[in-house]
Amino acid sequence: MKFMHKILLFAACLCATTSFAQMPANYYNATRDLCGEELRQTLYSIISSHTVFDYGQLWAKFYQTDLRNGDTIWDIYSNCDFIYSTDQCGNYNGECVCYNREHSVPQSWFGDATPMKTDLFHVYPTDGHVNNKRDNWPLGTVSNPTFTSSNGSKLGPCTFPGYSGTAFEPADEYKGDLARTYFYMSVCYMDKNLGQASESMFTGSQLKPWALQMLIQWHYADPVSQKEIDRNNAIYTIQRNRNPFIDCPYFVDAIWHDHCDFESCLGPDAGTNIAQTTAKLSAYPIPSADMVNISCEQPMVSVSVFNILGKKTFYCETDANFATINIEQYESGIYFVKATFADGSSTTTKIIKY
Numbered sequence: 001m002k003f004m005h006k007i008l009l010f011a012a013c014l015c016a017t018t019s020f021a022q023m024p025a026n027y028y029n030a031t032r033d034l035c036g037e038e039l040r041q042t043l044y045s046i047i048s049s050h051t052v053f054d055y056g057q058l059w060a061k062f063y064q065t066d067l068r069n070g071d072t073i074w075d076i077y078s079n080c081d082f083i084y085s086t087d088q089c090g091n092y093n094g095e096c097v098c099y100n101r102e103h104s105v106p107q108s109w110f111g112d113a114t115p116m117k118t119d120l121f122h123v124y125p126t127d128g129h130v131n132n133k134r135d136n137w138p139l140g141t142v143s144n145p146t147f148t149s150s151n152g153s154k155l156g157p158c159t160f161p162g163y164s165g166t167a168f169e170p171a172d173e174y175k176g177d178l179a180r181t182y183f184y185m186s187v188c189y190m191d192k193n194l195g196q197a198s199e200s201m202f203t204g205s206q207l208k209p210w211a212l213q214m215l216i217q218w219h220y221a222d223p224v225s226q227k228e229i230d231r232n233n234a235i236y237t238i239q240r241n242r243n244p245f246i247d248c249p250y251f252v253d254a255i256w257h258d259h260c261d262f263e264s265c266l267g268p269d270a271g272t273n274i275a276q277t278t279a280k281l282s283a284y285p286i287p288s289a290d291m292v293n294i295s296c297e298q299p300m301v302s303v304s305v306f307n308i309l310g311k312k313t314f315y316c317e318t319d320a321n322f323a324t325i326n327i328e329q330y331e332s333g334i335y336f337v338k339a340t341f342a343d344g345s346s347t348t349t350k351i352i353k354y
Contacts, residue, residue, distance in 0.1 A: 043244050046241075105185050120239060122182075156169075175218035176224065219249065293324050337349050
């Protein structure tokens, strides 16, 4: 049985309510009005100083971060039901034998160095056999897999443009989880070299262009889930830092697309504020193969479209509440529509071309 756990959330900065320690109201205050590399640097200053544990202590931490249905480990690589207290690897000769500690950013990419080696935000409990199959290969999209796990994770030739070697494709419901994990690593360890192996998806701490494009697509296709929110809060009680891209998914746009018109995560009311702003703009149908209609509650003065790398692909001036955009010649993927208003404000929504 595939555990479909995703919950579609408002396109806003998230402030979760769970039984775990929650984000302090002022945690991201320093990010106000920032974007691009300045925002990345500021987030680094917020999350990089955290509690570091020994590698052997990670087993016990999983009891706080990765349980489902009582004593069962939540494995993102398989559908196996591992018991936390008895199924740690050990030896294995196939799937569903035992679980181990998977570095989603492989240790060889950063030279087995701490604190990366024991950072719970990228160390997950996973099936030992599937983990071994993944090895140190990068994440990617796979065709003609040489191996497929019980939850649909695959190993095989990568089909995503920019990388053609062997890759590991996680199940769809965990692609966003891993994308936000990689964004976290790029920010938290921006002073480290995560690209020490040829198969790494990083150059230094920066994601390679093909990897960034793919992960941003995964980030939007697979929104933040309650599982991620709970895990983020649990790790905060342990490490005393957070994954900003779970708390505020729009930090991705603000950093890598320089979309400076998005508000920062500034406390429990931030989500409400952004929801009221973005509600002014709507796009339909989504997805679309040709024409997309843009509707707004107030007259717009201009409409722009940006691709996932931040390049402007369309611009027009208007004085109406409605516009139609022809995306027939666009490549399949995610695009962003930005509407500006007479008072200088703006808002953004997402469209998908198939």
